[in-house]
Amino acid sequence: QTGSANTNPSDSADDEYITSVSIGTPAQVLPLDFDTGSSDLWVFSSETPKSSASGHVTYSPSKSSTAKKLSGSTWSIEYGDKSSSSGDVYTDIVTIGGFSVKTQAVESATKVSTQFVQDTVISGLVGLGFDVGNQVSPRPQKTWFSNAASSLAEPLFTADLRHQETGSYNFGFIDTSLAKGTIGYTPADGSEGYWGFTATGYSVGGAKLNRNSITGIADTGTTLLLLPDNIVDAYYNNVESAEYDDSQEGVVFDCSEDLPSFSFGVGGQTITISGDLLNLTPIEEGSSTCFGGLQSSADIGINIFGDVALKAALVVFDLGNERLGWAQK
Numbered sequence: 001q002t003g004s005a006n007t008n009p010s011d012s013a014d015d016e017y018i019t020s021v022s023i024g025t026p027a028q029v030l031p032l033d034f035d036t037g038s039s040d041l042w043v044f045s046s047e048t049p050k051s052s053a054s055g056h057v058t059y060s061p062s063k064s065s066t067a068k069k070l071s072g073s074t075w076s077i078e079y080g081d082k083s084s085s086s087g088d089v090y091t092d093i094v095t096i097g098g099f100s101v102k103t104q105a106v107e108s109a110t111k112v113s114t115q116f117v118q119d120t121v122i123s124g125l126v127g128l129g130f131d132v133g134n135q136v137s138p139r140p141q142k143t144w145f146s147n148a149a150s151s152l153a154e155p156l157f158t159a160d161l162r163h164q165e166t167g168s169y170n171f172g173f174i175d176t177s178l179a180k181g182t183i184g185y186t187p188a189d190g191s192e193g194y195w196g197f198t199a200t201g202y203s204v205g206g207a208k209l210n211r212n213s214i215t216g217i218a219d220t221g222t223t224l225l226l227l228p229d230n231i232v233d234a235y236y237n238n239v240e241s242a243e244y245d246d247s248q249e250g251v252v253f254d255c256s257e258d259l260p261s262f263s264f265g266v267g268g269q270t271i272t273i274s275g276d277l278l279n280l281t282p283i284e285e286g287s288s289t290c291f292g293g294l295q296s297s298a299d300i301g302i303n304i305f306g307d308v309a310l311k312a313a314l315v316v317f318d319l320g321n322e323r324l325g326w327a328q329k
C-alpha cells in the first residue's frame with residue numbers, strides 16, 4: 001500500500017508547506033504543516049479557545065464516531081522559533097494521501113501561542129520525526145508515519161517541495177521521475193528525534209566542493225537553510241550588497257543581485273541550490289531589499305537543511321534502512 005499527497009507553499013516566500021489531512025468519521029479535512037523536525041500530530045480543535053481558533057479550520061472529536069479520548073494523556077511543545085502549544089489527546093482515523101491509520105493519536109490544542117493564532121493558513125502539524133521526539137505524557141505516542149510504516153509497500157516517504165508550485169509527500173514508494181539526478185544515500189541518526197545526517201562539503205557558484213563535514217538535520221518544518229558562520233560568510237562574500245540587518249535578524253541584499261548557487265555534498269551526490277532559490281523574499285511588500293534563504297546557525301547550535309535546501313532535491317526519508325536519500329531535481 002502507498003499514499004500520495006500534494007503539498008503547497010503557504011505564501012510567496014514558501015514559508016511553510018500545507019497538506020490536507022482527513023481526520024475522523026465523517027472526514028474532517030484540515031490544512032496541516034508536515035514537519036520532519038518534530039514528532040507530534042496536533043490540531044486546532046473544538047477545545048481551542050474560540051478567540052484563538054478564529055480563522056482556523058478545527059477538528060471536533062465529538063462529531064467523529066471513531067474518536068476516542070486517550071484519558072489521562074496530555075502534551076506540551078515549544079518549537080525552535082519559541083512558538084508553543086499544548087492540550088489533551090484523542091485517537092481517531094487519520095488519512096493522508098489515501099492511506100489511513102486507524103488509531104492515530106490526534107493531539108487536541110487547548111492552548112496555542114500567538115504565532116499559531118496568527119498563522120491562519122495552518123491548523124496544526126503532522127510530525128514526521130522519530131517517535132523518541134513525541135511529547136505526549138505519560139505514554140509517548142507514535143507518529144502517523146511510524147504507525148503506517150509496517151503496512152506501507154516500503155517503510156519510507158519522500159518530500160518533493162517546490163518553489164511557488166505544488167509538490168508532494170509520497171508514502172511507501174519513490175517516484176524517481178520527480179528527480180533528475182541519482183539518489184545518494186547517507187546514514188540517518190534519529191536518536192534526537194530529528195532526521196540527522198552529515199553532508200561532506202560545500203561550494204559556492206559551482207566551484208569544486210570544499211571537503212568538510214557538516215552535521216545537521218533535514219527539516220521540512222524550517223523555512224531556511226541554516227549553516228555555520230564560516231560557510232555563510234564564504235557565500236555572501238560573493239554578494240556585493242549583502243549585509244547583516246539587525247532588525248531582520250539576518251543577511252539582506254539588493255533584490256536585483258544575481259545570487260550565486262550553493263552546493264553541498266551528500267551520499268556521494270552534489271545537490272546544487274540555484275541562486276534564485278536563495279533569495280527568499282523582499283523584507284516587506286514592494287521593498288527592493290531581499291532576505292537571504294541561507295542564514296547562520298550559530299545561535300541555534302544545530303545546522304538545519306530546511307525548505308530552501310529541500311526545494312532543490314527529492315529527499316527520501318527511509319526509516320527501514322535508517323538513511324536519507326538526496327537526488328538533484
Ligand SMILES: CC(C)C[C@H](NC(=O)C[C@H](O)[C@H](CC1CCCCC1)NC(=O)CC[C@H](O)[C@H](Cc1ccccc1)NC(=O)OC(C)(C)C)C(=O)O
Nearest residue numbers: 015016037038077078079080081083119133219221222223
Ligand atoms: C518539540 C521538539 C521535539 C522538536 C522541535 N522541533 C523544532 O522546533 C523544529 C521544527 O521543524 C519547527 C516546526 C515549526 C514550528 C512553528 C510552526 C511551523 C512549524 N521549526 C521551527 O521552529 C523553525 C521555525 C520555522 O523556520 C518558521 C516556520 C513558520 C513560517 C511561517 C509562519 C510561522 C512559522 N519559519 C520562519 O521563521 O521563517 C522566517 C525566518 C522566514 C520568518 C525542537 O527542536 O524543539
